[in-house]
Amino acid sequence: MSLLEAVVGLGDDALVLGQRLSEWCGKSPWLEEDLAMANTALDFLGRARLLYGYAERLGGCDEDAYAFQRDARAFTNLQIYELPCADFASACVRQFLVDAFDALHLEGLSASADAELAGIAAKARKEALYHRRRSAAWLVRLGDGTAESRRRMQQALEELWGYHGELFAPVAAEARLVAAGVLPDRAALRPPWLEAVTAALGEATLELPAAGWEADGGRQGLHTEHLAPMLAEMQHLHRSHPGARW
Amino acid sequence: MTAPVQTPAEAAPLGPGCSVIGSGAPHLDPSEPAAAIPLETPEYAARWARRQASAHRELYALLDAVRDPELPELSIWDLGVLREVREAGGAITVAITPTYSGCPALAVIREDIAACLTRAGCQGFAIVEETRPPWTTALLSRAACAQLRAGGVAPPVTGPVRCPVCGSAETALVSEFASTACKAHYRCRNCLEPFDHFKMLK
Numbered sequence: 023m024s025l026l027e028a029v030v031g032l033g034d035d036a037l038v039l040g041q042r043l044s045e046w047c048g049k050s051p052w053l054e055e056d057l058a059m060a061n062t063a064l065d066f067l068g069r070a071r072l073l074y075g076y077a078e079r080l081g082g083c084d085e086d087a088y089a090f091q092r093d094a095r096a097f098t099n100l101q102i103y104e105l106p107c108a109d110f111a112s113a114c115v116r117q118f119l120v121d122a123f124d125a126l127h128l129e130g131l132s133a134s135a136d137a138e139l140a141g142i143a144a145k146a147r148k149e150a151l152y153h154r155r156r157s158a159a160w161l162v163r164l165g166d167g168t169a170e171s172r173r174r175m176q177q178a179l180e181e182l183w184g185y186h187g188e189l190f191a192p193v194a195a196e197a198r199l200v201a202a203g204v205l206p207d208r209a210a211l212r213p214p215w216l217e218a219v220t221a222a223l224g225e226a227t228l229e230l231p232a233a234g235w236e237a238d239g240g241r242q243g244l245h246t247e248h249l250a251p252m253l254a255e256m257q258h259l260h261r262s263h264p265g266a267r268w
Numbered sequence: 269m270t271a272p273v274q275t276p277a278e279a280a281p282l283g284p285g286c287s288v289i290g291s292g293a294p295h296l297d298p299s300e301p302a303a304a305i306p307l308e309t310p311e312y313a314a315r316w317a318r319r320q321a322s323a324h325r326e327l328y329a330l331l332d333a334v335r336d337p338e339l340p341e342l343s344i345w346d347l348g349v350l351r352e353v354r355e356a357g358g359a360i361t362v363a364i365t366p367t368y369s370g371c372p373a374l375a376v377i378r379e380d381i382a383a384c385l386t387r388a389g390c391q392g393f394a395i396v397e398e399t400r401p402p403w404t405t406a407l408l409s410r411a412a413c414a415q416l417r418a419g420g421v422a423p424p425v426t427g428p429v430r431c432p433v434c435g436s437a438e439t440a441l442v443s444e445f446a447s448t449a450c451k452a453h454y455r456c457r458n459c460l461e462p463f464d465h466f467k468m469l470k
Contacts, residue, residue, distance in 0.1 A: 057443065058444055062445070064370030065449060068369025071370075141400035145402035149449075152444070
């Protein structure tokens with residue numbers, strides 16, 4: 023895997039999650055949460071733009087081409103980011119799982135031998151720590167809340183759990199970049215992540231799901247059935263009116 | 269309901285760029301002694317020293333007119349978004365940095381900088397975005413905190429968040445995010461005012 027492909031993969035992670043979060047604007051439990059979801063989405067969108075901008079300087083295409091002119095098979099985001107998370111409990115659980123990952127992964131990436139990646143990660147990490155504070159608070163509030171909120175949170179956790187493994191799965195093609203100190207070793211992040219998540223789930227009175235099947239293939243462009251419809255909506259305007267400007 | 273009486277000993281420690289040794293801030297805060305002169309952070313001091321040592325001080329002064337579109341009480345200099353004006357090979361480069369990665373104000377700020385410099389007769393300048401080192405609230409100018417309060421926004425502080433209207437520390441967090449990513453939404457329990465808090469980002 024080239025540095026360019028690695029940067030685009032990280033950009034895709036951020037863009038796809040940003041789009042999923044933005045879908046909550048207008049559908050959240052109340053107005054403040056609409057704003058919080060949209061602001062968090064904006065942080066991920068901004069992160070995607072920084073990464074796509076770097077990809078373009080590495081010889082890739084421009085940010086609009088990455089976002090709007092590729093089909094699902096060309097997106098290399100991990101699958102956990104593309105899931106629709108149909109209820110608020112599910113969105114909160116997914117956000118906590120990925121925020122806890124971000125805090126560790128971006129810390130490693132901010133020490134990257136690649137100065138550009140290190141700079142983007144250092145900026146994103148500051149935001150990720152704030153995101154984690156908010157999503158951890160929701161985890162406890164809903165997990166240790168009413169019987170119904172707890173039931174939904176536990177169910178969301180069970181449904182999402184199979185997708186967390188991909189965050190830590192070593193991609194053979196990345197090995198060279200990991201050895202060169204450009205990318206952090208994801209497998210090494212799993213024990214501290216599991217420790218942090220186990221502690222937070224305990225506080226939220228939620229139960230750690232049993233290990234089972236694990237998603238795989240996102241970095242190779244293999245996706246769930248949910249990504250293509252999401253892209254169809256996200257890309258509709260750009261594809262219907264190519265080159266249009268405000 | 270009366271405001272809790274606060275003595276200087278109970279005053280909250282102030283955040284980066286917000287230290288005071290007296291008062292004079294344009295709001296009534298009973299916790300702050302009279303005749304304040306805000307002190308500055310090392311991060312801001314370094315920015316100020318670079319500006320003072322620059323051969324383009326007149327351009328910095330010109331750009332003081334460019335405000336943040338979402339915090340119009342602050343100039344891009346006071347906010348720390350304006351990083352540097354430098355010259356290479358006869359061409360002027362204005363370096364700016366986003367507060368948050370997705371801050372949509374940056375596109376408007378770029379246009380406003382270009383308009384400001386063009387009006388002043390500058391030509392052939394470049395505006396570049398730099399993220400290293402990342403922006404933090406420690407970059408805020410010594411004037412920024414008072415300007416934020418005057419605009420109804422509680423500045424970034426390390427202690428309790430104080431109401432920008434009545435100065436009370438009896439405030440409650442409503443949401444971690446407010447009208448923009450850089451702010452959180454609070455409510456004053458004393459005067460009941462809802463207000464934004466400019467979050468501390470270290």
